[in-house]
Amino acid sequence: MIRHGHGITCDVHIYEKIKQMKLKKSLAISETGFVFDPSTGDSYTVNPIGLEIIQLLKVGKNLKSITKIMTQTYDVDHNTFERYYYDFLGMLKQMQLVTLDD
Amino acid sequence: MNKKPFERPVIKKVTAGMPSKFGLQVHHEPITEIDGVPVQSLLDQFGSPLFIYSEKTIRNTYKEAYRAFSSRYPNVLFSWSYKTNYLNAICNTFHQEGSWAEVVSGFEYKKALANGVKGDQIIFNGPQKTRNDLLLAVKNESLIHIDHFDELYELIEISKESDFKPKVAIRINMDIGIYPAWDRFGFNYENGEAWDALNRIMHCKTLELTGLHTHIGTYIMSAEPYKVAATKMSDLALGLARKYNHHILYIDMGGGFASKNTLKGGYYPGTDTTPSFDDYAEAIVSVLMKAEFQPDHLPLLILETGRALIDDAGYLAGTVVANKRLADGQRASILDAGVNLLFTSFWYDHDIRPAKPMSDQTEETAIFFLFFMNIDVIRKNTIFPLLKKGDPFVIQRVGAYNNTQWMQFITMRPNVVLIDMNSDVHVIRKEETVDTMNQLEATPEHLKVF
Ligand SMILES: Cc1ncc(COP(=O)(O)O)c(C=O)c1O
Numbered sequence: 067m068i069r070h071g072h073g074i075t076c077d078v079h080i081y082e083k084i085k086q087m088k089l090k091k092s093l094a095i096s097e098t099g100f101v102f103d104p105s106t107g108d109s110y111t112v113n114p115i116g117l118e119i120i121q122l123l124k125v126g127k128n129l130k131s132i133t134k135i136m137t138q139t140y141d142v143d144h145n146t147f148e149r150y151y152y153d154f155l156g157m158l159k160q161m162q163l164v165t166l167d168d
Numbered sequence: 169m170n171k172k173p174f175e176r177p178v179i180k181k182v183t184a185g186m187p188s189k190f191g192l193q194v195h196h197e198p199i200t201e202i203d204g205v206p207v208q209s210l211l212d213q214f215g216s217p218l219f220i221y222s223e224k225t226i227r228n229t230y231k232e233a234y235r236a237f238s239s240r241y242p243n244v245l246f247s248w249s250y251k252t253n254y255l256n257a258i259c260n261t262f263h264q265e266g267s268w269a270e271v272v273s274g275f276e277y278k279k280a281l282a283n284g285v286k287g288d289q290i291i292f293n294g295p296q297k298t299r300n301d302l303l304l305a306v307k308n309e310s311l312i313h314i315d316h317f318d319e320l321y322e323l324i325e326i327s328k329e330s331d332f333k334p335k336v337a338i339r340i341n342m343d344i345g346i347y348p349a350w351d352r353f354g355f356n357y358e359n360g361e362a363w364d365a366l367n368r369i370m371h372c373k374t375l376e377l378t379g380l381h382t383h384i385g386t387y388i389m390s391a392e393p394y395k396v397a398a399t400k401m402s403d404l405a406l407g408l409a410r411k412y413n414h415h416i417l418y419i420d421m422g423g424g425f426a427s428k429n430t431l432k433g434g435y436y437p438g439t440d441t442t443p444s445f446d447d448y449a450e451a452i453v454s455v456l457m458k459a460e461f462q463p464d465h466l467p468l469l470i471l472e473t474g475r476a477l478i479d480d481a482g483y484l485a486g487t488v489v490a491n492k493r494l495a496d497g498q499r500a501s502i503l504d505a506g507v508n509l510l511f512t513s514f515w516y517d518h519d520i521r522p523a524k525p526m527s528d529q530t531e532e533t534a535i536f537f538l539f540f541m542n543i544d545v546i547r548k549n550t551i552f553p554l555l556k557k558g559d560p561f562v563i564q565r566v567g568a569y570n571n572t573q574w575m576q577f578i579t580m581r582p583n584v585v586l587i588d589m590n591s592d593v594h595v596i597r598k599e600e601t602v603d604t605m606n607q608l609e610a611t612p613e614h615l616k617v618f
Contacts, residue, residue: 096440101179109182109436116177142174154177161181 087155087164089123103163110161115140116154123164198522199483199562203587207485207523208560210585215599216560217486217505219571219584223261225481227589230265233477236445240453243468247291249423250276252474252568253482257586257596259283262477270472274301281308291420291472293339293381295319295353302326306334313337313381313420315353320365327374337379337420338365342400344384344393354382357400366404370412377414379467380404383422386475387431387515391443391451397421398455405467406460418468421452427479429516429565445476475568482567484510485523488559501555509581510566511573523560576600 094102099117101110112120115136122132129151136147158164200207203222211218230246237244247270248262254276259269260283269280272294280290287308295315297305299322305312306326314320314336327334339354340362355362369377384397401419408414425448430438456469486505507513555561574581580600585593 094436094440096437098439100436100440102436102440110179111182112179113175113177115175116179119177139172140174141171147174150176154179157179161179163179 086166087159088126088166089120089158090163090165093124093163095120095124101163103161106162108161110163119151119154120158196521198525199564200523200525202483202562204591205587205593207562210593211485211487211523211560213593214583214585214595217484217503217509217582219509219566219582219597220483220485221255221258221567221584221586221596222481222483223586223588226258226261226478227265229477229480230262230267233445233471233473234265236449237453237469237471240449241456241469243466245418245468245470246477247420247470247472248477249472249474250280251572252423253478253571254279255571255584255596256283257594258478258567268470272296274298274304277301277305277310288335291381291470293383293472299326306330306332309335311335311337311378313339313379314365315339316355317365320368324372324375327372330374333374333376335376335378336369337377337381337416337418338362338369340380340382340401340404342382342384342397344396346385346388346393357404362404363407366408370408370414377408377416379416379418379420379470381420381422383472384424386424387426388424389426389431389441389443391447394421394448394451395455398452399459402456402459402461409465415465416467418470419456420470420472423472423474423476425473425476427475427565427568429479429512429518432515432517434517478567479565480567482565482570484563484566484570486561486563488555488557488561490557491555503561505563505582508575508577508579509570510563511570511575512566512568516565518566519564521562521564522555523562571597576605580605 090103090105092104094104095117097117099112099114101112101120102108103110118136119132122135127135129148133144133147133151136142137144140147155164202210202220203224207220210220234244234246245268246262246266247268248259250259250269250271253259256279259280263269263283263285268289268291269276269283269285270291270293271277271280272292273296277290277292281287287305287310290305290308290310291313292301292305292310293313293315297312297319302312302319302323303326306323307330309332312323312334314323320338323334323336340357341351341354342357355365366377369375380401382397382401384393388394398419398421401421405416405419408416425445426438426442428438428442430436434441452469456466461467484505486503489502489504492500492502510518512518571584580602581597583595583599584597586596587593
């Protein structure tokens with residue numbers, strides 16, 4: 067935990083962790099926005115932007131290059147994208163679709 | 169450059185109790201035309217329901233499969249599996265592309281001959297060839313794939329009285345690690361039966377052993393079993409070369425590649441799970457190329473791929489007859505095409521699409537055929553757009569096995585059309601009429617009047 071000047075605490079640790087997160091290798095991802103996790107039998111649907119991010123994660127891209135690609139293609143600035151990116155990865159983490167190891 | 173609008177990335181778990189594949193089908197992209205021809209106009213012109221084939225899809229699929237193998241192996245041949253679809257126009261499309269014919273009965277054999285396939289380009293498989301079938305096949309120098317010892321001895325008998333030396337192969341069954349094992353057909357590899365048969369043939373001067381055949385099953389969802397099978401086939405072929413200095417001309421790996429349909433109860437859609445032709449080709453060819461064949465004795469690789477070559481090219485279009493609520497409140501749509509025409513609905517969760525643009529509104533629906541028989545359900549529960557009476561629909565990927573296993577039950581079988589490469593439409597099998605059916609019947613004189 068670090069303390070910001072204006073007194074808000076923020077768990078930097080989580081953000082650092084999310085940065086190192088890798089997509090589970092075993093996931094089956096369809097081009098139609100369908101994700102299947104064979105280790106749990108759970109299925110997920112994902113919208114086109116989410117799908118694109120997952121596909122970039124799958125090929126091992128990090129936050130920096132994903133942000134670059136997405137901000138070039140979509141009408142979104144870096145900060146906004148990053149905010150939703152973390153939000154999205156938080157969801158993936160909660161669904162246990164990303165891991166810290168490979 | 170105009171940037172695309174950004175939408176927040178979201179992922180949703182497909183909720184418990186609802187089969188996962190619904191996740192994929194929420195959009196129900198309508199299929200309004202096939203190869204540029206509007207589905208509704210086809211129904212108007214040729215009646216509803218209607219089977220529709222795309223010549224373009226057949227040829228493209230064939231080329232893709234052929235390329236997968238021929239880019240890895242010097243000597244490849246496909247032999248069209250008649251039982252998968254023996255409509256003559258379909259068979260001939262494959263023959264034009266270079267396929268031989270693979271048949272399993274006297275009926276199919278004669279169909280291939282009538283289509284103009286040369287006798288020596290017909291592979292005759294199956295456990296039930298009659299003596300007359302065998303005599304004809306021997307005379308035509310067809311490739312006879314022996315299924316059991318009774319057939320082997322009958323052929324030896326025939327060959328001794330014949331001017332022709334029958335060209336034979338044996339069908340081999342084997343353990344490839346999948347269940348159920350297909351051991352009803354052919355000679356077993358593991359228990360030595362295959363070698364017994366091969367020895368018997370090699371000691372018979374009047375038979376010519378040309379090849380080895382296996383067919384490990386159908387809808388094999390992984391390429392791995394083909395490696396096992398190719399290893400065992402190579403082992404037998406190399407054994408023959410060592411023992412008898414006899415080099416077989418071909419190894420026939422049969423059919424069995426999965427199509428992109430989704431099996432009933434399948435967790436996720438066939439479009440995601442089905443191995444590609446490249447995957448299957450890599451599995452088989454990697455084994456053959458590593459085996460110790462001398463370069464000038466590398467056997468021809470024959471494939472009898474059925475389902476995977478034709479499923480995508482066939483569509484069944486039809487019309488919604490009515491919508492109902494069942495007693496428990498569930499919605500049911502009644503269609504004018506049912507399991508009598510769509511035999512494969514026993515195995516597949518078929519992908520049913522509206523044939524005109526619809527809203528994204530859906531409802532869980534049971535889909536029935538016109539006649540309420542309890543078994544006559546195409547999809548028990550599916551998320552389906554809100555189709556009204558009279559709306560057209562299309563079921564995709566129905567090209568394999570439906571036009572050979574369809575039943576004439578209560579109604580008659582409908583027209584089958586082919587859309588050619590120029591988007592011109594041809595009837596390739598006429599709809600049956602009452603006369604078609606009555607032609608075959610005879611009422612004894614004393615039963616004519618009442
Ligand atoms: C001997 C033989 N060859 C080929 C096939 C075609 O199989 P598939 O449609 O699975 O490719 C079959 C089908 O059962 C078969 O029995």
